Amino acid sequence: MSAESFKRGLAAAAKVFTSQSREYKVGDEVLACTFCRGKSFEHRRVLLNTAAATLVNLDWANAQASAMVCDQCSHIMWFFKEPTRVL
């Protein structure tokens, strides 16, 4: 395999990786942005810990939530349980 075809292979692999579905489901419903109705999201796990919560010693303070960031308008929707990716 030439270096050039190896590079092309890598580029193709990178494209496949980045083009994977960014659609998610919550229960049976496909997640849609409440602002623009977009269906493509970036998923981030976010700690719910805050200084105030730590101060009053709340049990849920160290819990994580899912922040779903709309690809189209960047609106953030929060979920306590992680949405499942649509394959």
Ligand SMILES: [Zn+2]
């Ligand atoms: Zn949106």
